[in-house]
Amino acid sequence: KDHKMPRGLTDVLEEWKCLEGEYEQLQETHRMYLQKLDEISSLQTKCTSSISRQRKRLKEVSQLARDGPILFIRCSTGPSEEDAKTLNVVKEKIKARPNAFFEMESFLPKENGLYLSLVLGNVNVTLLSKQSKFAYKDEYEKFKLYLTVLLLLFSFICYFFVSYRFLDxxxxxxLVWYYCTLTIRESILITNGSRIKGWWVFHHYVSAFLSGVILTWPDGNLYKSFRNQFLAYSLYQSFVQCLQCYYQSGCLYRLRALGERHNMDLTVEGFQSWMWKGLTFLLPFLFFGHFWQLFNCLSLFRMAQLPDCKEWQVMVCGLSFLILFMGNFFTTVAVVRQKLKTRKQKSKTL
Structure with missing residues (x-):
């Protein structure tokens, strides 16, 4: 009699055979994946060194383009009209080239700045595809909006309903966690091509420091006298930030669709030139918030003069609010002035 294999064992062997075939395919795919990773790493190194070399040579060519007309004048033989046009075309291309390098570098690994190195170490935070960059940027915007709404509700409850130092x-x-997280996320976004820079980055460092100092302020008469003023200010700031997030995201979406903005541009707490169309109504809200910071600063400085003021937090918070006011106010004024100037120049050319 033939020895018949049990049905269950036959099924197992068939499944195993099928699985073995898939596993061999998986091994081959993984081998190709590792090979491609090595190729990518090699191409990244090649691109980085080529950009560095191009930058160096572009600097030399730029110097030659500047010195060329001067040499012609010294030789008393001015360049022909054709040569002058060609030189102008070259100069325009030289001006545009750094932007092209910036776009290329946003997809290449680069060393972390000092802040990211201190926080994360030497971890590569460059996102290598457009999809992952946009996904991270959108997640940042959502995080910012959700936390702003949460802070709005929290400050509202603390101001109107409860008065416990523990909840404060x-x-x-x-607030400390929110601003610290924003600084880390923004540093990663800057590494990946976002153009947020200058004061609007530093602003979050100052805000994180200020919130940390208020957190350590001991409960007492001075804290209680400033508490409601600070909570009301926080409530107003969160409300304005919610407004900004809503209108700026709509404005950025339109400008990106028209090809006028970079896809990694972000919404910010302040006012930037691209917000001009349709967002000028936010300016009074922003300026009111800036002057509230100045009012907080003056209140704290007055408090520091009181004979029973023993807490160092009073003066440090006052100085922090002064820095926030000056940075916010002068940056916003500079942006508005620049925008008005460019509008005047455009109207004159028309």
């Missing part, structure tokens, strides 16, 4: 501490700790 939780609120201030949330």
């Amino acid at each position: 501490a939780i609120f201030n700790f949330l």
Whole structure:
């Protein structure tokens, strides 16, 4: 009699054979994947060194283009009209080239800045595809909006309904965590090609420091006298930030669709030139918030003069609010002035 294999064992062997075939395919795919990774790493190194070399040579060519007309004048033989046109075309291309390098570098690994190196170490945070960059940027925008709404609700509850130092501490700790997280996320976004820079980055470092100082302020008469003023200010700031997030994201979407903005541009707490169309109504809200920071600063400085003021937090918070006011106010004024100037120049050319 033939020895018949049990049905269950036959099924197992068939499944195993099928699985073995898939596993061999997986091994081959993984081998190709590792090979491509090595190729990518090699191409990244090649691109980085080529960009560095191009930058160096572009600097030399730029110097030659500047010195060329001067040499012609010294030789008393001015360049022909054709040569002058060609030189102008070259100069325009030289001006445009750094932007092209910036776009290329946003997809290449680069060393972390000092802040990211301290926080994350030497971890590569460059996102290598457009999809992953946009996904990270959108997640940043959502995080910012959700946390702003949460802070709005928290400050509203603390101001109107409860008055416990423990809840105030939780609120201030949330502010510290929020601003510290923003600074890390923004540094990663800058590494990946976002153009947020200058004061609007530094602003979050100052805000994180200020929230940390208020968190350590001991409960007492001076803290209680400033508490409601600070909570009202926080409530207003969160409300304005919600407004900004809503209108700026709509404005950025339109400008990106028209090809006028970079896809990694972000919404910011302040006012930037691209917000001009349709967003000028936000300016009074922003300026009111800036002057509230100045009012907080003056209140704290007055408090520091009181004979019973022993807390160092009073003066440090006052100085922090002064820095925030000056940075926010002068940056916003500079942007508005620049925008008005460019509008005047455009109207004159028309």
